Amino acid sequence: MKYKAVIFDLDGTLLDTLEDLRDAVNTALRSQNLPERSLEEVQDFVGNGIVKLMERAVPGGSGHPAFQEIMQVFRTFYGDHCQDKTSPYPGILDMLRSLRENNIKTAVVSNKADFAVRELMPVYFAGLIDTSYGENEAAGIGKKPSPDMVNQALRDLGCTAQSAVYVGDSDVDLKTAANAGMDCISVSWGFRGRDFLLQHGAQIIIDEPSQLAEKIY
Secondary structure, three states: OOOOEEEEOOEOOOEEOHHHHHHHHHHHHHOOOOOOOOHHHHHHHOOOOHHHHHHHHOOOHHHOOOHHHHHHHHHHHHHHHOOOOOEEOOOHHHHHHHHHHOOOEEEEEEEEEHHHHHHHHHHHHOOOOOEEEEEOHHHOOOOOOOOHHHHHHHHHHOOOHHHEEEEEOOHHHHHHHHHHOOEEEEEOOOOOOHHHHHHOOOOOEEOOHHHHHHHHO
């Protein structure tokens, strides 16, 4: 067996969260009569946490005079509606069950706000993920591509970086794995796509969840 543990990104890797994120972004923008964003625009904006998402979505970014009010609308709406349209990508649950059956430990490390990660994990992945972390820089924990959350997850799992692999869909995930000293497997079904991943140095790319097993066992 090549690895004892797998650490996953969440949005774009395990869960398709894009429509719920788009709806929260646009609800927040409408609260200040600002122009709405398309699904494709929001897809381009995600990956670095919700503050960066809204900085990219709001005209003028964090310099907008109502930026903090817009952020609060986003947080409130997304907290109430983060399960409306979100679902695991096809094949994800079968893949996670296979890892569990083969005694592979699992974790999620996400730049999604920690409150949303805590809400979503038991809904979609009860009994399938051993530990999870969302963005919590207010507690002094660096968000990805900092290795802080990954290192915490490895401690929870009792694994070294060399015995685990990181799985994600973006350039942020590639950088995170490198900063943590881990191998990385990229997935092409998420928010960035195969060509983008290759351009950003991906060495191993899988196109469907069932292909992960051959890279793990």
